[in-house]
Amino acid sequence: DVKVTQSSRYLVKRTGEKVFLECVQDMDHENMFWYRQDPGLGLRLIYFSYDVKMKEKGDIPEGYSVSREKKERFSLILESASTNQTSMYLCASSHPPSINYEQYFGPGTRLTVT
Amino acid sequence: LAKTTQPISMDSYEGQEVNITCSHNNIATNDYITWYQQFPSQGPRFIIQGYKTKVTNEVASLFIPADRKSSTLSLPRVSLSDTAVYYCLVGGGMDSNYQLIWGAGTKLIIKP
Numbered sequence: 137d138v139k140v141t142q143s144s145r146y147l148v149k150r151t152g153e154k155v156f157l158e159c160v161q162d163m164d165h166e167n168m169f170w171y172r173q174d175p176g177l178g179l180r181l182i183y184f185s186y187d188v189k190m191k192e193k194g195d196i197p198e199g200y201s202v203s204r205e206k207k208e209r210f211s212l213i214l215e216s217a218s219t220n221q222t223s224m225y226l227c228a229s230s231h232p233p234s235i236n237y238e239q240y241f242g243p244g245t246r247l248t249v250t
Numbered sequence: 251l252a253k254t255t256q257p258i259s260m261d262s263y264e265g266q267e268v269n270i271t272c273s274h275n276n277i278a279t280n281d282y283i284t285w286y287q288q289f290p291s292q293g294p295r296f297i298i299q300g301y302k303t304k305v306t307n308e309v310a311s312l313f314i315p316a317d318r319k320s321s322t323l324s325l326p327r328v329s330l331s332d333t334a335v336y337y338c339l340v341g342g343g344m345d346s347n348y349q350l351i352w353g354a355g356t357k358l359i360i361k362p
Contacts (some may be wrong), residue, residue: 140293165328172255176354177350177354178337178353178354178355179294179352180352181336181349181350189259194350195349226293226294227293228293234351236281236284236299236339236342236343237342238284238295238296238299239286239294239296241292241293241294241295242293243290243291243292243293244292
C-alpha cells in the first residue's frame with residue numbers, strides 16, 4: 137500500500153521561528169510536491185522537486201524553502217514563520233514522466249503561527 | 251494561463267447520478283484534466299484523469315468536449331460516503347510551463 141507520511145498532523149509555532157515540515161514517501165517516486173490549502177482557495181503549489189537536490193518554484197514560494205537530500209524525503213522550511221503562513225500543508229509524490237501524473241498525498245500538517 | 255472554475259457546493263440524494271462541471275477556458279494543448287476527492291482530515295485522492303472525449307473507471311466517468319474548455323465528473327449512484335470535496339486540476343503540460351492549476355473545490359453533500 138502506497139504511503140506518504142508527514143512528520144506532524146498539528147503544529148503550533150511562534151512568529152519568527154524557523155519551522156521544518158518533513159515528508160517521506162515509500163513509493164520510490166521521483167516527483168515530490170508541497171502545497172498549502174486554504175478555505176476557498178483550493179491547493180496552491182509552493183515548490184516541487186523532480187529529483188534529488190532539484191527543485192522548482194511553484195505559485196507561492198515566497199517565505200518558503202525546500203530541501204531534498206534523499207529521494208524519499210522532501211522538507212519544507214519556513215525560515216521565519218509569520219501569521220499569514222497559518223494553513224494546512226500537504227505533501228504529495230508522483231511518478232514520472234509527467235508532473236500531472238497521479239499524485240499521492242499525505243494526511244497534511246495543520247500549522248498555526250501565533 | 252488556465253484558470254479552473256467549479257461550483258462551490260452541490261447536494262444530491264443517495265442513488266442519484268451526480269455531475270460536477272469544471273470550466274477551464276484557457277487550457278493549453280498539452281494539459282491534462284484530473285479530478286481528486288478529499289475527505290476531512292485527509293489529503294486529496296486521485297479519482298480520474300483524461301485528455302479528451304470520455305474516460306471511465308470503476309468509480310467515475312470524465313466527459314471532455316472537443317474544445318476541452320470544460321470537463322464533467324460523473325459519479326454514478328452516489329452514496330452517503332461520497333460526501334466530500336471534489337477538486338478539478340488542469341495543467342502539467344509543456345505549453346503551460348508545467349504549471350498545475352487547481353480549482354477551489356466543490357463540496358458535495360449526499361443526503362439519505
